[in-house]
Amino acid sequence: MELIFEKSREGRALSILPACDVEIVMPKECRAEAPKLPQLSENDLSRHYTQLMKRTFGVNDGFYPLGSCTMKYNPKINELTAALPGFAGVHPLQEEDTVQGCLTAMKTAEKYLCEITGMDAMTMQPAAGAHGELTGLLLIKAYHEDRGDARRTKIIVPDSAHGTNPASAAMAGFEVVNIPSGEDGCVDLQKLREVCGQDTAGLMLTNPNTVGLFDKNILEITRIVHEAGGLCYYDGANLNAVVGIVRPGDMGFDVIHLNLHKTFSTPHGGGGPGSGPVGCKQLLVDFLPAPYVAEGETLRFEQPEKSIGKVKEFYGNFLVMVKALTYVMMLGREGIPEVAKHAVLNANYMMEGLKDIYKMAYDERCMHEFVMDLSPLKHKTGVSAMDVAKGLLDLGIHPPTMYFPLIVHEALMVEPTETESKETLDAAVAAFRKLYDMACEEPGTLHEAPVSAAVRRLDELSAARNPRINYYAAQASSSKAKAKKEEAR
Amino acid sequence: MGSYIPAVEQETKQMLAAVGCETTQQLFSHIPQEMIIKELKLPSGMSEMEVLRRLTEMMEKNKVFRSIFRGAGAYDHYIPAIVTSVTSKEEFVTAYTPYQAEISQGVLQNIFEYQTMICQLTGMEASNASVYDGATAAAEALAMCADRRRKKALVSAAIKPDVMRVIETYCHGSGMEVAVIAEAEGRTDMEALASMLDDGVACVYLEQPNFYGLLEDCQKAEQLVHQTKAKLILGVNPISLGILKTPGECGADIAVGEGQPLGMPLSFGGPYMGFMTCKSDMMRKLPGRIVGETADAEGKRAYVLTLQAREQHIRREKASSNVCSNQALCAMTAAVYMAAMGPEGIRQAALQSASKAAYLAKELSKIGYTRVHQGEFFNEFVTAAPSGAKKALDALADKGILGGLPLDDNKILWCTTEKNTKADMDRVVAILKEVG
Known part of the structure; x- marks a missing residue:
């Protein structure tokens, strides 16, 4: 189908803004040319996106058993509550007494999610799972630094882990120690004992793991890491399997991230926005990102004493969190364990x-x-x-x-x-x-196959070899190449 | 209690029989039983109607202002009706990252169009599919520039405080050194910048306009930075580029920013999106998803996630970043916004935002709220508050107006957009005149 730029016709426009009611003031230095943004009538614009919609497959279109992504149904009530004007219309820098509703939502979600995971406190700042991993690892780093222990530079990651685990550890400045899984797909205890030592900062683990098995040795695993002086990080990507049945906190994990866009039913949006809250046990609470919602006569923002700082502007993907809160309120204490039971x-x-x-x-x-x-x-x-x-x-x-x-x-x-x-x-x-x-x-x-989709299989190799990632730049380089060819002739 | 599980009792029994279990609890019999919890300490589940009532009550504890003169990183621009209509289409909302290109051409083409539009706006050549927000975009941009020899980033003191804090957090993790370039009268001190540049500096980060709304001398910064072969990163307000000189024209190597002004509601701070654009020679250093054009087996034009050799699922600890999920639906929002506004609409939004700021600044100065800084600004500016910032802002709040952001007891950072009418601004001035 045509690109939006190919449908553009000079002079077409929507009727959005009124004329300016004050004197126009021109900046001293303006851009030389207007951006080549599309010019369409509203009807054509609307149809363009309807066409794109028809070439997209979501959970709403059919069965979506994409492993490790938990593509469950996204309840419509979530969209309704998140769009309430009292949430969507609030400026993030309003005075605290005017945002008690938002703070209540954040605190309530934190309490519910802490109960579900067995954690003591939680930050809503991380925007996605990988962002949560980085945040959690920075908490571990801050913990060791605060104790004056500079030797702990290594994070242990099983070879079955999601790619984000080692990538996040590297971003947090850790050296990654990959350990091979045992024949049963679980952590090889002997290997784990061998690599654990005075340089161990922590272990990152998904349980159930990425082959879909619950690691029965989990208590032994977290004990080995703790005895070596390391902390245990739980990747919440697979929480849907055990939500309401067992809690990462009871497995011995010190810090976790959740994917609200997986277990807690918020939609994926074609690749975001997600939300990756990070929960931790008491020993890490002082290091949480700032600000943190504290209780008192009213709710207010507080800077944790030894905070790692901020990992995102403001307070995270707030409206995504509202959707997850809606979901937990709908299901409640009886409904949450049913999720895991039926998922399994x-x-x-x-x-x-x-x-x-x-x-x-x-x-x-x-x-x-x-x-x-x-x-x-x-x-x-x-x-x-x-x-x-x-x-x-x-x-x-x-x-x-x-x-x-x-x-x-x-x-x-x-x-x-x-x-x-x-x-x-x-x-x-x-x-x-x-x-x-x-x-x-x-x-x-x-x-x-496929023969019935909008397109057949794609040539991914040439896409990467000769990247065309911008319509006008690709056009310019094509016409340049063409001119060169003709010149050669 | 609410539930989204379709199985009725009879079906559950049949399915359990098929897998050799009698109860669903038995499915967990291989888990160490001492860990199984008896009951979550949560309220009982509720019906949809009750949940909506509860959350509406919660929402009512917030104050929603009719008229907003506060920005500082979150901007109250008008959102065209078509933006919300398009981005609530369920196919877009409920899809995952487009790994299966053949049934995801809609999402992929949209990201390709987004990448093109944001490059047009910034005057840059390459873009990714978005990151979490403007602050993480800035932090990721710094990381793009580091190499074995150059490990230091210089960051202007006049950038948004949240962006500074995120940069500091990320750099503490990665080990990149951050040095702050002092400000002089609200702008980056170019002399300080010149004195700090050396062969160890990987990049310099400025914002245009900066936190105080002031326009920086990007020309000067570009000359200085490129003399030492460091990279120039500009953090920009995308609406301002409807009229202002682009980062591309300023010679920036990377341009990033907060995409929220492009059609996203204030939403108490999120979800927003970060855009990241660069010159084509840095394309392979971009973090996150990128969509490229290719052809299918029949030669038909099609789109696909590309340059994946940079990414975490392939490179693991050697990846350029850990980004997996980004803010795809927000990037779509930005694309629909840019398409709906068109070149003239976005120019109008920029001009009106700036012109109203000029008007408000002029009117405020007549009642003693004079500007603290000299020189050109875009749609934000700082004034003194003769009777104290709190008193002034409380008086406005009483009348349903969210005034500017108090920077300290006696200074206010004001912001206007095309949504602020002359009548509203005159009202602000009248109220403040009474306060004194």
Whole structure:
């Protein structure tokens, strides 16, 4: 379809602003040329985005079992409460007595989320999971610095971890120690003991881990790290599996981040805004980002004594937090554990329906997601995890996460979530089985998939080799290249 | 209690039987049982109607001002109706990061269009798909410039305080040294800058306009910075670029900023978005997602996430940044805003914001609220408050007006946008005249 720039016609415009009611004052130095922004009528503009909308697949369009992303249904009430004018219309620098409602929302959300995770305090500042990781690691860094312990420069990360874990540790100035997982996909206790020492600042862990298994040795793991003098960081990406059942705080974790856009039902928006609050135990409270909402006669902002500073302007993605608060208020103490129970049930039910033909990377009870290893299928038929994923597109299902975790070859990671019905799961199982048969009988068809999407498979290699990331710059370089060619001729 | 779980009892039983369990609790039997919690100490769940009532009551404890003269990083610009209409489409709201390009062309093309528009506005050549906000954009920009030899960043004292604090936090983590360039009469002291530049300086960060609303001498800064082969990073207000000289024209290597003025409501500080643009030679150092044009198997033009070799899921601890989720829907908001306003609309928003500030400053000076600084400003300026800032702001608040931001007991940072009418401004002046 055409780009918005190709639909632009000089002189078309919307009717947005009135004429200026005071004398116009021109700046001394103005830009030489107007920006080449699109010029469209409101109707054409509206249709352009409707066209784009039709080329987008969201949870609202169908089953979205994207592993580790918890693509559950996003309740509509969340959008309504977040758009209330008393929240959306408030300036972040208003005086405290005029924002008691916002502060109440923040404090209430903090209390509920602390209870759910077993933490003592929480900051809402981080804007996403990775941002939460950085914040949590800076808390760990500040803790060791405050004790005058400069030796603790290393963060231990299992090789099954999300890529953000080692990347965040590097940004926080730590050296990353990768440890291989055991054959059961869990932390190898012997390896962990070997790397833990006086230079250990902490361990980052997801539990259940990225292969969808709950690490039974979790209490031993956190004990080993604590005995070495390190702290334990919990990556909350997979909390949906255990929310309301067990708490990271009770597993021995000192600091955690949550992905409100996963477990707590706020939408992903095509890649954000998310929200990644960081909770911690008492020993880290003094280091939390500033400001922190403190209770008293009224609620007010306070600067924690040894704060790491700020990680974001103002107080975080406030409206996203309002959505998550709405969700917790809806579900309450009875509803929250049901989430985990049905998330785990749905994943096991799907796994059960597939494991006779697809090889499971770890053939045991899974938590909220499971990982399939398609290397036997690829060996037999030449059909890869990518081919099966693309085949799903033609069947109206968003593919699982592909090629992650890195410790499983030809991995497909399936996370159905609790908000999908038995019919949806049965249909998805049937779709996967159909693709398996196709792989055996007519593998060529799957190499060609998808055929029903807006476009066929893309040439990603040339996109990266010759990046065209800006319409006008790409146009200019094309016409330059063309002119050069003609000159050569 | 509320629930979004479709399974009814009979179905749950069938599914449990299929996986060899009798109860859902049994699904957790392999977890150390001493950790299982009995009950969360939370209120009971509620119906949608009750939750809406509770949150409405909570919201009513806030004061929403009819007329706003406060900025300092969050700006009350008019949001065209089409912006909200487009960005509430459920497909856009409920999609994930566009990993599966074939069914995500809508999101991908939109990001490509956003990247192009923000480059047009800033006069730069390359853009990413957004980061968390203007402050993290500035911190990430500093990190783009560091290398083995150059590990120091010079940052103007006249930038927004929140941006300074975020920069300090990030740099404490990464080990980049931050030195503050002093301000002289509200602007970056160019002599101080000249004396601080050496071969160890990776980059210099200024804001245009700066925290006090004043316009910096970017020309001068550019000459100084590039003499020592350091990089110039400008933090800009995107609306101002409807009229002001662009960072590209000023010779900046990187331009970043807070995208909130481009169609995002005040929202008590978020979600907003950070934009990051640069010259093409620094493109591969940008953090986060970038969308590129390519072709599909049939040669049809299409869009895809590209240059992923920079990113955390490939490079892990060697990645250029840990950014994964960004602020995609906010970037879409900015794109729809820029398209709705068009070149003339955004020029009008800029001109009107600045012209109203000029008018308000002139009227305020007549009643003793004189400007503290000399020289040109955009849509913010600082005045004295002869009877004290608190008294003045309380008097305005009583009449439903959010006055400027008190910088100390006797100084106020004012802000205007196209939304502030002449009548509103005259009213502010009349109220303050009574206060004295």
